[in-house]
Amino acid sequence: MPLWIAEQYGQITPGTIREQLTTTTRAVVVSLVDYRTGAVTDIEGVRQVIGDRLLIVDAVQGFGVVDAPYELADVVATGGRKWLRAGHGTGLLALSDRALDELRPVFSGWNRLEFVPGQDLALTAPGAAGFQVGTPEPVAEARLAAVLESLAEVGVGAVQAAVLERSARLIALADEFGVPVVSPRSEVERAGIVVLDPGAERLAALTAALHNQGVTVTVRDGRVRLSAHVSTGEETFGMLRDALRGYAASLAIGGR
Template sequence: MTIDDFTAGFTEEPGYLDYGRVGPLSTAAAEETLAFTQVLQRARHGSLDAFGEQDSRVRAAASALTGFPVDQIAFEPNATTGLMHAMFGLTGGVLLSAEEFPSLPIAAVRAQEALHTVQPVWLETDHGKVTPGQIREQLEQGVVAVAVSLVDSRTGYLCDIEGVRQVIGDRLLIVDAIQGFGIVDAPWEAADVVVTGGHKWCRAGWGTGILALSDRALERLTPVFSGFSATEEAEPWGHVPPPAPDARAYRVSNPDPLAQARLAAALEEIADVTVPVINAAVADRVSRVIELADEYAIPVASSRDEQERAGIVVLEPPADQVTVLTASLHNHGVTATTRLGTVRLSIHAATSEETLEMLRGAFVSYSTAASY
C-alpha cells in the first residue's frame, strides 16, 4: 500500500486538525464495522464463528506494529483500562509526572489508595517535558517503575523512550502511547508496558485499545483485575483457576469483537503502508503548519525539532488573544482543541492543501483582529 492509498481512506471534511482528541474513522475501520454489524444483525447459521477469530487477529496486528509476541498482547476497551491494569499490578514506587494526561496519575493514585502497594513518586519536569536527564536525577531507591507518555498531550513533546530505558536500568518502563501510536516509529522494545487506545491517530473509533507486556512485566506485575475470561479455561465452572500466565490475565470479560475488528483493520492498514512512511508525511505537514504560524507571528510553544515532536503543534498566543484565535479557527471551519490557554492543532498524513488554506484564512483573520 502506498501513502496515497492510505490517505485516500481519510474521508473527513477539510479543516479537521483534532486527531489528538479523536480521529474520524478510517474507511477500512468503517467498512469493517458495517460488515460485522450486518453479520451480527443476520446471525446466519455458522456466521458467528468469525467473531471469535477477531481476538487473535487484532493481537497479531498489534504484534506486527510493536514487535511484542502475540500472547503478550491483550485487547482492552481503552487506554485507561490498560493503565489501571499496570498501576494496580505494581508493588513499589512509580516515578511519573503529575502533569501527564490525567489517566496516568489518577491510575497511580487510585492504586495507592485501594491497595497501598504502589507509591507515586512525582517527577519535576521542564514545563511538562519528561526527559531522561530529569528521570536520572530523580530516581529514588524504592522506584520500581517509570511511567511516561510517548507524546505529551498538552505540549506535543515526543519522549525519548530509548534514552529513558538507558537511565532506568531494569526497572519497568510503562508507556502511555495513545498520542503517537500509529504515526511514531518508536523503539517499543525499550518498553515493558505499552498501552494505547485506537480512537485517536489509529482512527479505529472508541472502545478499542491494546496492552502489550514484556517478559519482565509479566513476571513482576500482578493481574489484579482478572476476570473469568482471563484464565486458561474457556469457562471455569465450579472452581476459580489462577490467571493465565500471559497477557490474557489482564482481561476482565470477553472483548467486543466488532471493536476488535475495527482496530485490527486500522492496524493492518498502518502496518501495510508502514509507520515510517506515515511519520514522514506527518512530519512534512507539521512543518508546514509551523511555517504558517511563523508567517502570521503566532507563537509556537511545541518543539520545532523533528526528533521531539509527532503530530501536535501547540500555539500559545497572548492570554487575551486566545479567544480571538479560537473564534477565527471556528469561523473558518477548522476543528482544533483549546485548552489551558493554548490551541492544539493535530496534523495527520492526509492533512490537505485545502485544510492548510483554511488554516491560513483563520490566521489572517486572527492577525487582523489582534492588531486592533
C-alpha cells in the first residue's frame, strides 16, 4: 500500500523521508525537482537514509538541466517534452538490475510480449522493454535522440549553469518589483523553476499583467511558476520586466 510522504516546510528532504520510513517500506519514489516549489531533491541524501530500499526517481522536471547522480537510483523515468524540448510522446525509462529483479509490470501493452516461434505462447520481454505501454513512434524517437546527442555534446553542466543564471535573473526581477519568491534561492536547491506567491488578492492582477505582455506562465494553487530555459533571451526578460512594472503600478494605483 503506497504512503504519501508528508512534506515539512514545503519541501521533501532526506530528513523528512527518514522520519517516515517504516519496516514495510520497500521503495521510495521522489521527484528530482518538485514541480510545485522548484526545489531540487538531494538524491545522494535520500539514498543514504533509505538504505537498500529501491529508489525511484521521476526526473521529468529536471532531466537535462540538473546534473544529478542518477547512478544512485534504481529507476529513472522522464519525459522529453519539458527541459529536453523533444516534444510530446518522448521519454525514457532506465532500471537497475536489482529493479528488474524486484519489479514486475502490472500495466503494459502488447509490445511487452515476446512470441515464441512455432508456439502459441507469449513471454514478457526481458529488461526495461517489458514496461512499455505504447508502440514506439519513430519520429518521436528521432527527436529525442537528436536532443540527447546535442546535450551530450554540450554537457549537462553547461546547460545547468546557463539555466541557473537565467533563473537567478527571474528572482532578481521579482525582488525588484516586490513579488514574493517562495522557491529556493540557493543554486544547490533550485533548477529552472521560480515560484511567485503574490497572495490571493493580487494573483489576478499579476497574471493579467503577465498575459498582457505575452509572458507565458503556469498558475497553480494560487502561485505563479516561471521557467527559464537556455534560450530565454533579453527580449523575454524585457517583457517580464514590463509585466512586473505594470503589476506594481496597478497595485500603487489601487492603493490610493
